[in-house]
Amino acid sequence: MASVSLNEWISKKIKEGEISYLDYSDLSDLRMIDKESGVKRANWVYGRAKLALKVLINNPTINEDNMNKLLIELNNLMKVNFHPCINTFFGITKEPSSNNYMMALQYANQGNLRDYLKRNFRLLQWAGKIKMALDIARGLKCLHARNxxxxDLHAKNILIHKNRLMIADLGLSKQLTVEITSTSYVEPQFFTVANY
Incomplete structure (x- = not known):
C-alpha cells in the first residue's frame, strides 16, 4: 500500500465508488475548531448536517509512516462506517485553496470525553456513566468483530454527539492478521532476583 501516493489512492477509491466525494461548494459556515490539528467545522448543505473536516496532508514530502496511518484510518473507517458508536465517515472533499483532501466526519456537538467529563463529571448519574461505558463497549465490539x-483509545479519541459516545481517530488502529497468544505466567521475582 505504501507504493501509491495518498492522492492516487484517494482518487482511485472515489472513482471505484468506495469513498463518497463531497463537493466543497456544498459546505458552508466553515470554522476552525482545532488549530493544532487543522480540524474545521462546516455545514453540509446537501446532507443537512454539521461536519468535522480533518485535513489529509497533501504533501509530496509526507513520510511513509504518516501516509500509512492516513490510509489505515480511511480503510478502517470504511469497514465500520455503519456503527452508531464509531464516528461516522461521510466521505472526502478537497479544499480548493490548498488542494488538500479532507475527511468529512460526523461533528460531535459535545466535544471529546475528556473535556466533557471536566465540565460535567459532578452532574453525571450512574445511569449516564453506565450508558457511556456501554457506548464505548459497543464501538469496541464492532472494531474487534472486524479484527x-x-x-490509541483514550478520552480525547472518544467524541460525544447528542449524548452518544463515538470512538474516533482510527489512524493508529491495526488490522489483526496474526494470532495472539497468551504469555506464560512468570513469577514477579524472576524479573528482580538475579539467580531466580
Whole structure:
C-alpha cells in the first residue's frame, strides 16, 4: 500500500465508488475548531448536517509512516462506517485553496470525553456513566468483530454527539492478521532476583 501516493489512492477509491466525494461548494459556515490539528467545522448543505473536516496532508514530502496511518484510518473507517458508536465517515472533499483532501466526519456537538467529563463529571448519574461505558463497549465490539484494534483509545479519541459516545481517530488502529497468544505466567521475582 505504501507504493501509491495518498492522492492516487484517494482518487482511485472515489472513482471505484468506495469513498463518497463531497463537493466543497456544498459546505458552508466553515470554522476552525482545532488549530493544532487543522480540524474545521462546516455545514453540509446537501446532507443537512454539521461536519468535522480533518485535513489529509497533501504533501509530496509526507513520510511513509504518516501516509500509512492516513490510509489505515480511511480503510478502517470504511469497514465500520455503519456503527452508531464509531464516528461516522461521510466521505472526502478537497479544499480548493490548498488542494488538500479532507475527511468529512460526523461533528460531535459535545466535544471529546475528556473535556466533557471536566465540565460535567459532578452532574453525571450512574445511569449516564453506565450508558457511556456501554457506548464505548459497543464501538469496541464492532472494531474487534472486524479484527481492528484501536491502539490509541483514550478520552480525547472518544467524541460525544447528542449524548452518544463515538470512538474516533482510527489512524493508529491495526488490522489483526496474526494470532495472539497468551504469555506464560512468570513469577514477579524472576524479573528482580538475579539467580531466580
Amino acid at each position: 481492528i484494534v484501536h491502539r
